[in-house]
Amino acid sequence: MRLLVVGAGATGGYFGARLVRAGRDVTFLVRPGRAAVLRERGLRIKGSGEDDRITPRLVTAGELRDSYDVILLSVKATALARAMDDIAPAVGASTSVLPVLNGIGHLDQLSARFGEESVLGGVALLATSVDAQGDIAVLAPGATLTIGELSGGGELRADRALELLSGAGFEVTAVNNILAEMWGKWVFIATAGAITCLMRGTVGDIVSVPGGTDFARAVLAETGAVAAAAGFPLAEKQHAVIQNTVTQPGSPFAPSFYRDVAVGRSTEVEHVFGDLIRRAAALSVDTPLMDLATMHLRVHQHRLAAGNSP
Structure with missing residues (x-):
């Protein structure tokens, strides 16, 4: 299965890097400036006992051609509208869009754009930030990701997402009460x-x-x-x-x-x-x-x- 991580910042970068290390097929959709930093330094994670560097597979807006199985959306809410435009070419009939934004207002926007059956709910709990060098600093140990379906027919999508995301060095759980x-x-x-x-x-x-x-x-x-x-x-x-x-x-x-x-x-x-x-x-x-x-x-x-x- 193929995963597209939208944003290689504190949240998406951390989860994406762990999934790369676990051997998953991961591509990061990033802005040109972030792409330049990552191509020069790699995607680095450091702090709280973690020290890792990967060479991420990157794409920028306009370069997407094929659909992905899961799209992990980890941008800030203020960037959501632009991100939806960017990922549109990557959303196919069987794609699951998994946002891990704060609040719940984004669910309505994503469902209106891509269909409620394509959108999962998600909660990410971790303490990370991007430092002055563009590296991901882990401020406290431990990271969890909770996912779940929003509509009545999404159980299979949630199960597929769980399979893709599990076993990568962080706790991931699928629940029935994601809201x-x-x-x-x-x-x-x-x-x-x-x-x-x-x-x-x-x-x-x-x-x-x-x-x-x-x-x-x-x-x-x-x-x-x-x-x-x-x-x-x-x-x-x-x-x-x-x-x-x-x-x-x-x-x-x-x-x-x-x-x-x-x-x-x-x-x-x-x-x-x-x-x-x-x-x-x-x-x-x-x-x-x-x-x-x-x-x-x-x-x-x-x-x-x-x-x-x-």
């Missing part, structure tokens, strides 16, 4: 992003001051209430894991949202925060703290668009 898994990650990303971006500090920084722990719990209560109203309440264990993560004393944890804001990069505010508060309003769920966090990041985006530094 619940995706909502769980959405709650986690939105909660962690909101508290760290609003307070401009790590989890440890926030909970070290009076009111910090209560603030984190209050944001989680809002995001969890939206998920419950949408029909995907957090399981007790899931809630406990998220709450422990965002209230752990001394924790250096800060999500990519915070890291992007701290260095003046663009964020996925509309896809992760904006979509959540729009759904909350439609479901009559009050989210004053998430509303504030959304406005905060919208101001950040406005300043970037105006050419102002953070």
Whole structure:
């Protein structure tokens, strides 16, 4: 089976490299600038006990001719529209498109473009980033990928994707309730992003001051209430894991949202925060703290668009 990884960044690059090492037929669809870096340095993974370099097979937009069995879509939500145009020639009748973006709004866009039967749901959990040299830095050990079908006839596609992705040095699981898994990650990303971006500090920084722990719990209560109203309440264990993560004393944890804001990069505010508060309003769920966090990041985006530094 043939796999097309869209984007050789922190997520796609990591999973794709592990799959290459496992002997899978992997091609990376990348922009010309990224292609130049990878041709010069190779695709390198380093940190947390990992040290590897592969020579990836690369294509750029316009070079795709044949369809692939699975397309792993790992771009940011802000690049989704362009990515859909780029991958269109590679989507055949039996292709499964597996996005691992944050939130769930992208599922509607992909289903409208390629058909719901072609789209799988996916949740990627890993701590990686791309460093100044273009290498993938592993910030913490462990990576998991959870997949599942969205429509009633997708079981065979999910099974084929599971076969292709398994046994490559990371945990991959197929589940029947992928939307619940995706909502769980959405709650986690939105909660962690909101508290760290609003307070401009790590989890440890926030909970070290009076009111910090209560603030984190209050944001989680809002995001969890939206998920419950949408029909995907957090399981007790899931809630406990998220709450422990965002209230752990001394924790250096800060999500990519915070890291992007701290260095003046663009964020996925509309896809992760904006979509959540729009759904909350439609479901009559009050989210004053998430509303504030959304406005905060919208101001950040406005300043970037105006050419102002953070």
